[in-house]
Amino acid sequence: QSVLTQPPSVSGAPGQRVTISCTGSSSNIGAGYDVHWYQQLPGTAPKLLIYAYINRPSGVPDRFSGSKSGTSASLAITGLRAEDEADYYCQSYDSRLSGHVFGTGTKVTVL
């Protein structure tokens, strides 16, 4: 079972802003481990979207941004576009499990 909790789904109209939360605990996010975000388009492998909370790899539009607050992290998508429809996952490290953990995943729907 996932130790990082995300909302199952979020939706918005084109051009709007949506946010996805990733809630952890004192053994992962709260312990200071970084949070990374991945985008999985339908039928494809996940792709790195944001690393170490706030950094975008080359080629990722600046419409995507990340932040941290306490034992949570958030991903924001501004100027929502049809091609942003995908599943999004957060990932961190958990000291209690001695391994990496993923969030439960969030499906973004563009209305």
Added chain:
Amino acid sequence: EVQLVQSGAEVKKPGESLTISCKGSGYSFTNYWINWVRQMPGKGLEWMGRIDPSDSYNNYSPSFQGHVTLSVDKSISTAYLQWSSLKASDTAIYYCARHPIAASDGDWFDPWGQGTPVTVSS
């Protein structure tokens, strides 16, 4: 170009054994962990475990310990995920992904392999 290329789709019967592979190219293979991630049909991502190609040290998620085996052949830059006796519940897509061994270099997964679908059915 940094790439992880995985072996092709597999269809197996319960009780059969299976090994799938993940070949790295375009980088120093022994400087990066190879992680394995399971995605069951319609479900989320689950971290299974990782292996250090330089010395084959590995650690597994408690959920997968004892059910799968990770190995590597650094001479051909290839990591393997192995089952000795498959179950129907092993039906999933399996991804490999790398991250640096040096902790100071971060632990995000990039890139990912294209995925290997495994179907286990009688």
